[in-house]
Amino acid sequence: MKIVGVAACTVGIAHTYIAQQKIEEAAKKAGFEAKIETQGTIGIENELTPEEINKADIVILAVDVKIAGEERFKGKKVVKVSTEVAIKSPNKLIEKLGELAK
Secondary structure, eight states: OEEEEEEEOSSSSHHHHHHHHHHHHHHHHTTOEEEEEEEETTEEESOOOHHHHHHOSEEEEEESSOOTTGGGGTTSOEEEEOHHHHHHOHHHHHHHHHHHTO
């Protein structure tokens, strides 16, 4: 399964990057591919390409704020959670994404 998504917290520093790391690690542990774009204080990093979005089975938005480019995910299965959920329960989150992507 291929997962793409965006992580963005209110301050745009710590939680954004921790959420990205936790999601990517949990996905790898489950045998999935994941790429999470970050939208923080220094702008967009690890930006998703249209091709990556197109090939994704599901999109995860671990966000606490409005993000740029959300329209890119139109027509995809999108799950939106807080960065806190992604940080505290990444394995459960990935498990749920796997079920929803079927």
